[in-house]
Amino acid sequence: MRAMVYRGPYRVAVEDKPDPVIEHPNDAIVRVELAAICGSDLHLYHGLLPDTRIGHTFGHEFIGRVEQVGSSVQNVKPGDRVMVPFHISCGTCFFCSRGLLSNCHNVNANATAAGAIYGYSHTAGGYDGGQAELVRVPFADVGPMIIPDWLHDEDALMLTDAFATGYFGAQLGDVAEGDTVVVLGAGPVGLAAARSAWLLGAGRVIVVDHVDHRLRKAAEFAYAETYNFTQYPDIVALLKETTGHLGADVVIDAVGAEADGSLLQHITGAKLKLQGGSPVALNWAIDAARKGGNISVLGAYGPIFSAVKFGDAVNKGLTIRANQAPVRRQWPRLLEHIRAGHISPRDMISHRIPLEDIAEGYHLMSTKLDDCTKVVLTPPAA
Amino acid sequence: MPYTADRPDPAPSAEELRRRIPGWGADLDPADRPSYPKERDDVVTGAHWVLPERQQEREPRERSIEHGMLTPVFGTAQPLHGPAGAIRRYAYERYSEARAAHWLLLMLGDRVDSALSGLQAVPSRGPAALVGGTGLIKQLRSGRMLQPRDPRRADNAHVWMDPLVLAAPWLAGAWITWRVVRGVRRRR
Known part of the structure; x- marks a missing residue:
């Protein structure tokens, strides 16, 4: 697959990488249709977050289509279009069971001070992110939600982190x-x-x-x-x-x-x-x-x-x-607000570019040139 | 005038705000907000297990010593390898997250990782491997290169420092190499 790859501070590229595979019975593989660069990705881009490894794929804001599911997945199936919260949650640990879904204790081996976040260094768990054609989504029964037919894809994307946060x-x-x-x-x-x-x-x-x-x-x-x-x-x-x-x-x-x-x-x-x-x-x-x-x-x-x-x-x-936002807790109310016309999260987007232009996207986002507020990426196969 | 009990900047009326701002006050009741209270046990998570199954550990996986065990699910991207991997593994095995040494060693591992991967790419991609991926080359080629002091840049105050940040590991490496070579020559 094609995926954004971190090469060192201020250096990112799109390269071929092996496709992700199911590693746990509740994993899903999602084919990314839209991803975004988050302001917090710039901290990784600038080499600020410890244990950001060369070859890491960033991206914790993405939506896509479920391509494959593990043996225990019940709530989504191949073909479903899903929005995925930026954080990974098991749903049953001490913290998840109290609603602190962004503070899950069962998914980040590298740190107890942080939950796990897609594509956000090994300090946040060491999961490759969604600025790619495919992404592994652990605990697919807990995180992803099927995108309602009426919801605009870009609104769904903005709810995966930025607006919900x-x-x-x-x-x-x-x-x-x-x-x-x-x-x-x-x-x-x-x-x-x-x-x-x-x-x-x-x-x-x-x-x-x-x-x-x-x-x-x-x-x-x-x-x-x-x-x-x-x-x-x-x-x-x-x-x-x-x-x-x-x-x-x-x-x-x-x-x-x-x-x-x-x-x-x-x-x-x-x-x-x-x-x-x-x-x-x-x-x-x-x-x-x-x-x-x-x-x-x-x-x-x-x-x-x-x-x-x-x-x-x-x-x-x-x-x-x-705190990091427990995103799924926000979604039902935010969907009501979108439906009622109170908010239009996609109005924050300023740039829509192909994934292949990722280096320029990060440069724009970092310098805020060209009136850049939010960059949305489209993978080649989407 | 002394400060009084009144707000010095009273807000417009609710009616006016409702007229002006779509959705104003829709979540006025604090008890009816999605994040209230912070901890609650009625959040539907979709989980249908009490204990999650364990992901198979195919190769030794580093973990924080503040965890009592390897978490049942973990990331498998970029496993530890090479000199940077050794530094990182030492940081994880020796120091808790409470220690600055833990994080500073991980940062050192990052810089070593970055420098070695750049050097490894030079034979196949040439010197451009050391600077490629910054977005600058594409901007130069597209004729849209913007001057470092372009007044529209948000990072003007410190953009001059970025080349130093990028070059520092190389300069440090060159300095250490020079010192080592000089030391060996003098010993002879």
Whole structure:
């Protein structure tokens, strides 16, 4: 099969690889019809996540057609078109049985601090991902869902991670009616979080980024007030001023490990990898939240330490909540929202390219050139 | 004016927000949100087993020492091999995830893996093997190469560092080789 292959930091290609095979009775092999590049794939692309092996195939956002199933699979069959959550879940471990489907303990041999994610290094389990023609889907009775006939394929794709994660993040923030919500980062997850904050009853939604076209998207897609932090001497002071000097009720970090805004943090975190990422957004979240406020962390950080201003979080009595989104828990409600016309996740997509152009896709996504927000890939056989 | 008990930035009315924002307040009730409460035992997972069957371990599979056993299902992509594999295996066998050494060794394994795979590809693909896959060559050929200081680039503040990040392992390798060769010559 043709598949995206990691060759080292900043270097990806599409190469021939052996087809995946059934390795467990509840595996399925899915022929990918659409995949996407996630902002968090850039952390892998830039060599930031430990144990990212040469030859690894990235991609945790994909939909496709079931090609083959293991002997114990009951809920899907060959020919079914399925959307697959970005995380792998067994459905019965201590965590899955409590609804923490993204924190499954039975699928990631390499780490207990993370569940398993398709194509997200061996730190996340060592499973090849969906930026390929075929992908192995473990626990096929738990993760995949048959795509409803009425659902647009690109909406289904956006629900496999980006939109579901943003929606989950707004819930982590415990948004209450009338709350002022600040979202740091106007990438796809930030856009989804901002849009979702309104569903939860926010009274005001503010999005901060430094890429103008993404801020324009935040205004159109998420009806948000926007600020480009490079145009203000101190974005936190500005956020305080615009909230009557109290701070926001809820701040959502939708940036993660490669945040700009502090060159020192960026160099030590994203370039030299001396931190688990550049925690600029997290520090701004702590500073910009009101006392007693909530912080929701969706941004992906590496597993080593980061220079976070924890003292301020304590002194302000903040509640900090974080997790990878348990995607399937979000789907029934998100499908209702799509059907009711409340949301249109596919409007986040900016680029549709063949899988063979993967290197350019990553380059575009990394530099945000050409007004790039979200790249969707089509494998040759799809 | 001193701060008061009132919100300094009151929100528009629910009616106005409903008019302006499609779906505003559809999930207003916190108890009726998909992720509330965080832990709940009524999530239908589709699993029809109590204990999942075990995947066959065809070759020794590394695992975190914080696990009591090899997980019943595991990824089989890119098994450990070569010098990078030895470094990674040592990181897994010796250190828990709580130790910085665990992660820093894994990062070292990544760099060794990257350097060796680049060198191995040179005989078949030429020096381009060391830089291919960045997307730059395609952009150069397509005539759409954008200047490193293109004001539209989001990474202008630190893009100059990327060649250093890419070159650092090679420079370090060249420096170590030079030191070793020089040391051997002096001993003679």
